[in-house]
Amino acid sequence: MFWNLLKKELREVLTVSSVVVVVVVSFVYGFIGRTVGSVEKEISKKPLVAVVNLDKEGFGKAIEQSVGNFADVVYMGENIDDGLKKLQDNGGTALLVIDESFTRSIQSGEKGKIKVLWMLRGLGIADTISSTVFERFCKNVEDQVRMSLMTEYGVENPQLVMNPVEKVDATFFNKKTFDGLSPSQLLNLTSSQTTMTSVVMMMLIIMAGTTVISSMGLEKENKTLETLMTMPVKRSYIVFSKILAATIAGLVMAGIYMVGFNFYMKSFTISSTASLGLTLNTWDYVLVGISLFSALLCGIGMSMFLGIISKDFKTAQTMTFPLTALAIFSMLVTMFKDFSSLSMPLKVIIFAIPFTHPMLSIRNLLFGKSLFVIYGCIYNIVLSVILISLITRIFNSDRLIVGVSLRKAKRQVT
């Protein structure tokens, strides 16, 4: 008896579509795992650095000699521009500038200055990993100075021996130098805004998408769609009204989220990025809006497809998983990595997923890369037009009523 029941329940739960969904989802997470995996590999690597030594005396020399033990040195010399160029060509992490009065300062009991110019490749969380490696390297350098200091002079000024080096940070990102900021500080300043767009976008896609999918499932189950399609209304109106309603609802939700987030963030974010010359003008906000709108359209278009495939309300619910997975994947990848620091195949994938564009938009606009955002918008709009025209075509055929069944295809094969 129990076995009989269990068998029936299992057949209901383990349908082909649910298994396919799980396979897709696990594939997606496997993918994320591999991206993060390559990050871990980066941590254990030695950093690539350039050293500009303007200090001709003892301590500078000591650093010069020992630096090779902790890092791969691509440039060692006296010209900052040359060093910077070498570093950029080799994709290095940072440029170390040893102040010309480095040894003299320490000898006279003051801290020696080292300026660190960080190369930031992207604004994703994982993009700073290589600078974490570099922080360790800096400690090593400092230890080196401390050691020389103690062997030569003993501990006559303990305060100085504990802390002989003053590190001055600057970050070089996207052709701009941000003085007095380490990469993580820069990231903190920008990430609150970019994280907001990522999270809002993800939630929007999931909410608007599931609404559309389940409404399609419900309409099929209740045959209300069937009724509507025998009435004197253009079928494209039926499609448009559904998509537009979901989009408007999505934008309203987005607006509410944004306002909420802004209140939450206002005190410490907006002012500080503004002081760096990182602000968005009206045109930028319009672009973000377009990006959001077009991505939402694509997401809703995709949901309509999933809704068309689903037979009733229950299958509709399983159909929301691929969409959810895609939205979460987009959010995670864009949070971990910046577009520019991705490998080529990943770049293609990330560009192809419409949701990533609004997620990256604010970050790109803050740093003046509006062209990328515009391309993203164009791509999204083209994609949504294609999706909508395909859906309208399906509405005009009898696929919607007959259903798109896998079984039918199989039957034709055999």
Add this chain to the structure above:
Amino acid sequence: MKTIQVDNLKKNYGSFQALKGITFEIEQGEIFGLIGPNGAGKTTTLRIICTLLRPDAGSVRVFGHDLLTEPHEIRKVISYLPEDAGAYKELTGIEYLRFIARFFAKDEKHFNQMVERGVQIAGLSDRLRTKVSTYSKGMTRRLLIARALMVNPKLAVLDEPTSGLDVLNAREVRNTIKEFVQNGGTVLLSSHNMLEVEFLCDRIALINNGEIVKTGTPKGLKEEFGLSNVEEVFTEVIRCSGTC
């Protein structure tokens, strides 16, 4: 005048032949019944006539409009009631009627007339102001029948109109359908209830396995087979179409 002309209609689902060449005609002002066992192809036929499915072969003309070239014209003159359908659960009954009336009404007066007719046919009185999600099966059916007939279509296509209704409600719906025809409408319906068919239909077509095996008036068919009611005719015809 011929309201509907269906000629050699064929429809496949994948490799399965659901309709194998259906031919019939309906006169204006007639109630025409499509009668057949489960899976015979009744719903498929009705869906094709209502522009929901594309036929694989054959032709359909509704009030002179060709199904393939002028589906939109057909949609203007028909009203379709799907089998076991529902309404939008978030709307109240009256809101649903108003929603539908908007598609057909020419002006505000026409709109109000339609809704009023709908309220009358539905006969749900106060319950029309509660949400459809709280309705029983029979109540939903009444609402949908009201929706289908209130717009005064030239042709009403009703797939098992009285399924799920109790005896009293079913009677009332039958009377509504009769009334609708007396006021100049035409009805194509499918049914499993032979009593209903005998009471309602001017002519019937018996359909089995995607083919029409017999057409005629209920009276004529009874006489032809020498049987006392349509149910026996049905049994005889279906039995015969398999073996004879």
